[in-house]
Amino acid sequence: MVRTLFRYLLDEREWRTHGAFLAAFAPVAHQLGLTGIEPASTTFEAWYYGKRRPQRDARRVLVEMLGYSIDQLWAEVPEEAHGVLVVGASATVEAEVLLGRGDDRLSAEAARAVREFSDSGSVHWAFGDLAGAQCNHALTHLYAGELEGAAAAIRPVLDLPVNQRNNGIVVSAARVRRALSKGTLGDAAVARELREEIAQYGSGRLALPRG
The missing domain is CATH 1.10.260 (434 Repressor (Amino-terminal Domain))
Structure with missing residues (x-):
């Protein structure tokens, strides 16, 4: 459907x-x-x-x-959108990246969403929400043709300890991996290395609760 x-x-x-x-x-x-x-x-x-x-x-x-x-x-969005769903500023970014958009304005909005989710002292903080916002930030860079910015944006997600890599985060990272395969950026050494790293991201992961 x-x-x-x-x-x-x-x-x-x-x-x-x-x-x-x-x-x-x-x-x-x-x-x-x-x-x-x-x-x-x-x-x-x-x-x-x-x-x-x-x-x-x-x-x-x-x-x-x-x-x-x-x-x-009424445009179709991919089923992999069932990753980490986020709220507030990042919800707007999420919808935009599902349509394959990326520009300076959207990257700035995505960076703001990451900052909003970075306050670990908040009673509403969850590492899964932060990781979802960081993956979206990486996607806005990729859709704008900015590979280095995307690599920097997703690095905190890739550095998460194994016990925090829940299914939603793994799915969100996989969306970045697929985007890294598209267009001329996919041939770059950085893109190849990131794809390989993300491909192994969920390896050895136990059945974990959502963040």
């Missing part, structure tokens, strides 16, 4: 039920001066599972609500 960016964003925001979605949709529709366009549960389900696109005014609400065009929202 197709997993769209729309579905991914709803899952991340915990809007996957009809009621939760309407609670977010209705205020935006009201702000745009649109009434009577809330989707029925069957329509919402068709949107969520990628079986149907919204029409007319509903499109305006979703674009305003989620910050992406309809074509972007």
Whole structure:
């Protein structure tokens, strides 16, 4: 079944039920001066599972609500997006890298997300969230053609002790490995070395709890 960016964003925001979605949709529709366009549960389900696109005014609400065009929202995202899912600033970066984007603005946003997750004294801190943000930071560099920046961004993840390399982190690192195989950067010695290191990253790992 197709997993769209729309579905991914709803899952991340915990809007996957009809009621939760309407609670977010209705205020935006009201702000745009649109009434009577809330989707029925069957329509919402068709949107969520990628079986149907919204029409007319509903499109305006979703674009305003989620910050992406309809074509972007209904673009398929890879199943490997089931790595470490993150929140706040890094959620925006996560969505962008799933679409293969990378530029100076996005790299700066990704760096900010890493800083937000770096406070180990916070009651909400988790090494898995930090690692996910660091992998996304590496991906923004790769999509911008900056191999050295990507290598520096993912290094803390690769240096994690084995007992912290949970499944979500291994999957997120694997996304970086796949990106390292694409384009002309893939032929560089640094890219080859990183791919080899990431390929061995989960070796000998026990069944670990998520960070």
